[in-house]
Structure formats: structure tokens, C-alpha cells
Amino acid sequence: MLKRLLPRQDNFFQLFQQAADKLVLASGEFCNMLKHLDNQQHYVDQIAKHEEEADQIALTNFKMLHKTFITPFDRHDIHELTSTLDDILDLINRIAQRFPFYQLKTVPDELIKLAALSTEAATQLKSAIYLLHSLKHSEEIFNHCNQIDEVESKAHLVVLAGEKKLFMDEQDFKQFFKLKEIYAHTKSVINRCQDVGNILRGIVLEYS
Numbered sequence: 001m002l003k004r005l006l007p008r009q010d011n012f013f014q015l016f017q018q019a020a021d022k023l024v025l026a027s028g029e030f031c032n033m034l035k036h037l038d039n040q041q042h043y044v045d046q047i048a049k050h051e052e053e054a055d056q057i058a059l060t061n062f063k064m065l066h067k068t069f070i071t072p073f074d075r076h077d078i079h080e081l082t083s084t085l086d087d088i089l090d091l092i093n094r095i096a097q098r099f100p101f102y103q104l105k106t107v108p109d110e111l112i113k114l115a116a117l118s119t120e121a122a123t124q125l126k127s128a129i130y131l132l133h134s135l136k137h138s139e140e141i142f143n144h145c146n147q148i149d150e151v152e153s154k155a156h157l158v159v160l161a162g163e164k165k166l167f168m169d170e171q172d173f174k175q176f177f178k179l180k181e182i183y184a185h186t187k188s189v190i191n192r193c194q195d196v197g198n199i200l201r202g203i204v205l206e207y208s
Helices: 011-035 037-067 075-102 109-132 133-171 173-207
Strands: none
Touching: 011 037, 011 109, 037 075, 075 133, 075 173, 109 133, 109 173, 133 173
């Protein structure tokens, strides 16, 4: 009864939205970088900037969680959502940071498709997070989470096709492992978006 009488701290939703904004921006920069490797340092720097700003958003969220008595939903869920969103930004940044010393001049079309799918997953996730403030939007949130699942299924096929071409066609040993690693990490970005989607589903189911 006491919790119902006390004011609820809704600033968490704004911080989730800001983190989702940064995720979409960073994933978009990564996708553009693969298409413009001649200017890759620009994109690497932009992604690093988004990641640093996302770290500050996560830190603000954690500090507010520590100080806030009444939260919009379970404290564990807030912590998990905050940290998993931040993990995705960290992962994109780690991939991008490898490019300057990998010295790749081109990447396979499948890798560009995979990066585009990661941006699509991030965009669907952002849409779901922007609806999280109201359970009236539960069906729409579920729909966006389902869309992320579909993106993940498409990404799985793209990775299989891309790795098959690598095994069949790539003769340069170092190039093979560079590209295989990028495939794996980019797919992990989509997997982590799916993880956040599952967190959102759990929150909606618990409170609806």
C-alpha cells in the first residue's frame, strides 16, 4: 500500500530511451562504415563517442536506481535492462575499434547485410522501449520484440551463407579469421538485442 501512495520515478524511461537512441545511432554508423571503409576512422570515432555517452547514461541510471525508493518496475529488471543495453553499445564499439588495424579494404556483401539487420534489430528495440512507459502498449511492444526475433532468424541465414563463402573462397588465412570474427561479433549484437526484447517481454508480462 505504501508504494502506491508514494510518487514514482519515471526518469528511468527517459534514460532507457536515450540509451536506445545511442544504440540506433551506433549501429547505423557501423553499417555505414562497412560501406565506406575508405573513411572508416570517422565512423570508428563516432561510434566511440556514442558508446562513451551511453556509458554516462547507464551510470546515471544506476545512480538513480540506488537513490530511488519507488521504481516503475522491479529494480532487478531496471538493472538488467540498463546493463544489457550498455553491453550492446560496448560490443559495437569493440568491433569498430578493430577495423583500423585490420586494414580491410572491402568486406563481403553478406557482412553488409548483417550490419543492416543489426540496425533493424536496434530500431525495433528502440520502438519497443519508447512504448515501455505505458502497459496500454503491451501488444505493440510484443510485436516489436517479435520483429527482433524475425531479424535474428534472417541474420542466422546470412551468417551461414557468408561463412560458407569464406570457407570456400577465402585463401588468405588472416583475412579469413578477421572476417569470421566480425561475422560473429555482429551477429552477437543482434542476439543481445533479442535478449533485451526478452527482458521487455518479461517486464510487460509481470506488470500487465
